[in-house]
Amino acid sequence: MNTVFAIARKDLVIEWRTRTLLARVVPFALLVLVLFAVALDSEPLILRAAAGLVWLAMLFATMLMVQRSFDLETVDSALDALIGFVSSPSRVFFGKALALFVQLFALAVVLVCAAVVLYGARIDGSGVVLLVTVLVTATLGLALVGTLYGVVVANLNGRDSLLPLLALPVLAPLLIGAARATEAAFGSDTIDMANGWAWAALLAVYAVVFGSAGAVAFAPLAQSDS
């Protein structure tokens, strides 16, 4: 576990110094929310779409964060060195996913708060527990899938455009689940709490599946010849 935390800490220290999340990703994601609000221009429509818009903005932001995360590793061939320094490459996968999770979770909290302010979304007592669960499970899924696909495209030309092309279809189920569960947490009358919890459980399964896939596939993907 020390290796996982050391790798996550390294990524977070670099993020703290470069302020990529604060300076680029948060403004970008907030801008997406604002533009959607302007484009829809209908309070009931915006309120109904709020949850989906939050997670759509999270998906776009995830692409930026994953690219940044693997740019760090490819600029000076650090990933090769890193793989050489650890006994099990899967620890690199979980370390990078953990750092991504921390950053994406912080972003998700900001975006939910923005949805409350911009869209008038409401969260009651029971909704808070569901919302926190969804934020954790969906963000974990985003981080794990992002890290897995990040290493797939890490050494490819045109990786900036390849990453969304490959990862977004895989993230579609997560988008649906997270949007539906968040809708329930926001007290929407189109989905009840019980259904919201069912979607949250599905998100947890999704995270476990991609966590397992990443643990197995990361090593051969990271060590493929380029």
Added chain:
Amino acid sequence: MALGGFPALAGVDVLVRSGELVALRGANGTGKSTLLRLCAGLTPLTRGSASVLGLDLATQRDAVRSMVGLLGHDNGLYADLTARENVQFVAQLVGAGPSDVDAALVRLGVDARVAATRAGALSAGQRRRTALASLVVRRARLWLLDEPHAGLDSTARSELDGILREATRSGATVVYTTHESDAIGAHIPRTITLANGVVARDIAARVGIAQSEGVQSEQPR
């Protein structure tokens, strides 16, 4: 060993003993870097057999990686971490302590000012030293260096040669590549020349070679 359908190594048969300092030379595309990556456990062995430090490369790559330090064309440093933080990060990964970091930095001549500078702001020589300090701190038994002299001035090259000789004196085996056009110093005990993925020439001085398992690679032509 094939890359993109073409054999990158097509009949390399070489034995390197523990404690040896070996220069691997050859023109571009002769398989030098591929051989190093193979020995580092980063590239899978597709045909033939090879063992590194007594471990089978076909079945024990993870174990090989833990004992081998590869320094490629790039240094593998994080530009936004200081030189010390880069070495500290490696120390954390391999279970070394702060005193090991200090000792490695001193050994490689990385002074306090350089150690506190972000790697992205260091000169090529300073970055190379920092990367080598990472190999020292992880106590690699086999150093594999891909054109380590590239980008260094003559002073830094001499210092690097000294570091490599010192590494072999402390028990490590060092194999490094050098470009065909680079001058090979008379102090290099053994020089292996690759051409078209095979060993074209192997000139070894028969002195100072320790007896132990080292790197053994044999691949079918």
